[in-house]
Amino acid sequence: xxxxxxxxxxxxxxxxxxxxxxxxxxxxxxxxxxxxxxxxxxxxxxxxxxxxxxxxxxxxxxxxxxxxxxxxxxxxxxxxxxxxxxxxxxxxxxxxxxxxxxxxxxxxxxxxxxxxxxxxxxxxxxxxxxxxxxxxxxxxxxxxxxxxxxxxxxxxxxxxxxxxxxxxxxxxxxxxxxxxxxxxxxxxxxxxxxxxxxxxxxxxxxxxxxxxxxxxxxxxxxxxxxxxxxxxxxxxxxxxxxxxxxxxxxxxxxxxxxxxxxxxxxxxxxxxxxxxxxxxxxxxxxxxxxxxxxxxxxxxxxxxxxxxxxxxxxxxxxxxxxxxxxxxxxxxxxxxxxxxxxxxxxxxxxxxxxxxxxxxxxxxxxxxxxxxxxxxxxxxxxxxxxxxxxxxxxxxxxxxxxxxxxxxxxxxxx
Numbered sequence: 001x002x003x004x005x006x007x008x009x010x011x012x013x014x015x016x017x018x019x020x021x022x023x024x025x026x027x028x029x030x031x032x033x034x035x036x037x038x039x040x041x042x043x044x045x046x047x048x049x050x051x052x053x054x055x056x057x058x059x060x061x062x063x064x065x066x067x068x069x070x071x072x073x074x075x076x077x078x079x080x081x082x083x084x085x086x087x088x089x090x091x092x093x094x095x096x097x098x099x100x101x102x103x104x105x106x107x108x109x110x111x112x113x114x115x116x117x118x119x120x121x122x123x124x125x126x127x128x129x130x131x132x133x134x135x136x137x138x139x140x141x142x143x144x145x146x147x148x149x150x151x152x153x154x155x156x157x158x159x160x161x162x163x164x165x166x167x168x169x170x171x172x173x174x175x176x177x178x179x180x181x182x183x184x185x186x187x188x189x190x191x192x193x194x195x196x197x198x199x200x201x202x203x204x205x206x207x208x209x210x211x212x213x214x215x216x217x218x219x220x221x222x223x224x225x226x227x228x229x230x231x232x233x234x235x236x237x238x239x240x241x242x243x244x245x246x247x248x249x250x251x252x253x254x255x256x257x258x259x260x261x262x263x264x265x266x267x268x269x270x271x272x273x274x275x276x277x278x279x280x281x282x283x284x285x286x287x288x289x290x291x292x293x294x295x296x297x298x299x300x301x302x303x304x305x306x307x308x309x310x311x312x313x314x315x316x317x318x319x320x321x322x323x324x325x326x327x328x329x330x331x332x333x334x335x336x337x338x339x340x341x342x343x344x345x346x347x348x349x350x351x352x353x354x355x356x357x358x359x360x361x362x363x364x365x366x367x368x369x370x371x372x373x374x375x376x377x378x379x380x381x382x383x384x385x386x387x388x389x390x391x392x393x394x395x396x397x398x399x400x401x402x403x404x405x406x407x408x409x410x411x412x413x414x
Contacts, residue, residue, distance in 0.1 A: 001026050001029045001030050001033060001060075002077065002357075003364065004030075004033055004053065005029075005033050005036070007053065008033065009040040011040070011042065011043055011045075012039055012042065012043070013036040013038075013039045015032075015036055019393065026182075027060075027064040027065060027072065029066070030060055030064070030072065031068065031071060031072050031075060034057070034072065034075040034076055034079055035075065035413070036078065037044075037053075037054075037057075037079040037080070037083070038079065040053070040083055041082075041083050041084045041130060041267075047119035047122065047123050051122065051126060051127065051404050054080065054123065054124075054127035055126070055127050055130060056125075057076060058076075058127050058129075058130050058134065060132045061073055061076060061131065062131075062134050062135065063276060069145075070139060070141060071130070073141050073144055073145065074144055076131075077128070077144055077145060077147075077148035077353050078148070080124055080128060080152065081124075081148050081149060081151050081152055081155075083123075083124060090273075101370060104413055106219065120156070121157070121158050121214050122395070122409045123157035123208055124152045124156060124324040125149070125152055125156060125158050125161060128148055128149045128152060129149065129161070130143055131351070132145045132146060132149060132372070136170075138175040138176065139176070140176045140177060140178075142172065142176055143173070143176045143178060143182060143186070143216065146172075146186070147185070147186065147189055148272040149162055150162055150189050150190055150193045151192070151193070154193035154196050154197060157197065159193055159194065162193075164190060164194065164199075164202060164361060165401045166205060166206070166209055169186070169190075170209070173186065174332075176186055178214070180213055180214075180261060183209075183213045184210055184213045187206045187207070187209045187210035187213065187235070188210060189286045189386075190203075190206050191203050191206040191207055191210065193360070194206060199389070200236065201236065201238055201239075203232075204229075204236055204239070206234075206235060207225070207228065207229040207232055207347070208245075208248070209392075210222075210225060210229070210243070210251070211225070211226060211229050211248040211250050211251060212248060213247075214248075214249050214250050216249050219249035219252070219253040220253055221249045222250035222253075222273075223250070223253065223254065225250065226248070226250035226253065226254055227254070227259050229245070229248075229250075229251070230245065230251065230254075230259055230260075230262075230263050230288075231259075231288050231290060233245060234263070234266060234288075234290055234298075235291070235294065236293065237294060237297075237298070239320060240298060240301060240302060240305075240342065240360075240362075241360070241362060242263065242266050242267050243268075243362065245263060246263075246267065246348070251263070254259050254403075256285050258281055258386050259288075261277065262277060262285075262367065264301065265299070266298070266299070268306075268362060269299075269302075269325060270299070270302075270303045270306065270322065271296070271299040271300055271302075271303045271322065271324060272303075272322070274295065274296075274299045275324075278292075279293075284301070286354070296324075300323045300324075300333065301337055301342050302320070302332075302362060303322055304322075304323065304334075304337055304342065304343060305342050305359050305360060307319070307322060307361060308343045308354075308356045308359040309359055309361065309362075309375070311356060312355065312356050313325045313353050313354065313355060313356065314353065314354040314356060315328060315352065315353055315354075316352040316354070317352070319354065331347060331349070334347060334354055335347075341360060342359065343356065343358070343359045343360070344357040344358040344359065345357060
């Protein structure tokens with residue numbers, strides 16, 4: 001601790017006189033030193049030295065008494081997140097005027113070489129990763145470190161080095177005994193970080209988990225976030241099935257509002273329903289900043305899926321009317337829908353029909369579970385019949401094959 005204090009003092013840290021490693025527990029003195037890490041941003045220092053200092057502190061943090069660790073880990077994470085090492089490693093000079101200094105720093109950071117940016121990123125991200133790994137898997141302090149790691153990795157464009165798997169994160173938060181508010185904070189931070197990194201799909205998925213963290217008691221507080229979740233889902237060209245949103249409490253709270261009515265059109269409505277809604281509520285739709293063409297294309301696909309659910313053949317004329325498309329564009333659209341596995345079909349260009357073999361359901365409720373159960377029961381009966389016939393044709397040769405006479409479970413839950 002004394003060596004660390006002397007090092008920071010040599011860089012100009014004015015708070016060094018408040019630390020006396022010879023008096024009081026060493027962990028208390030270390031906690032006093034942590035705010036002094038800010039001086040690492042003020043002078044050019046070799047990257048290896050910065051990383052060595054931060055990793056050295058990590059090794060001390062994990063040796064602290066359990067009671068002192070939460071405050072120290074929090075201070076360390078805040079200090080690392082606030083470091084502007086790009087400027088320090090570039091050797092930026094200090095300007096006297098505050099405005100001039102800000103402009104000079106912005107220009108210097110913009111001119112930082114890629115190698116310097118990489119070094120700065122490693123200096124900040126690696127120590128946080130090391131601290132996260134060293135802490136016990138069920139330590140609540142991992143939550144604090146993870147938030148700092150997300151913030152730093154996002155700033156340094158290294159989100160690919162952070163675990164963002166939602167299943168893993170949910171397991172971790174259970175291990176860390178996170179409160180509902182802690183869970184919401186993590187999903188918000190991760191959503192923002194993934195959005196900045198350009199991973200829109202993963203960012204939108206975080207919004208779903210954020211909505212799921214709310215209960216009926218506090219769902220009203222999430223109105224703005226619920227609207228953002230709906231808009232993000234509608235804007236995502238890779239998402240077509242949206243009925244899962246309806247089970248989220250904050251989304252249910254919006255029932256009766258225009259945004260909920262719009263969502264219901266995407267869940268179970270048609271292109272005609274959307275066009276009627278958009279014409280009647282033009283200002284509202286325009287205010288959502290959703291691409292109109294993207295919405296049209298998505299509703300065309302959803303409408304096709306709805307039409308194909310209960311029919312084996314679809315006439316070109318019907319599709320042109322329902323999808324509001326010219327005949328020249330229809331076949332290309334159907335081929336693209338089949339490629340996306342929204343529908344399973346073949347084109348009969350002579351009779352101008354679409355022959356439907358199957359489709360992806362827009363909603364999956366009790367009716368779909370019942371249909372699936374019926375299909376599985378048919379498969380079971382057919383296989384049992386085949387086995388019976390084989391036993392007649394080749395008696396004694398199938399004795400070692402497990403019997404399929406046991407009935408499958410018929411419990412179906414929606």
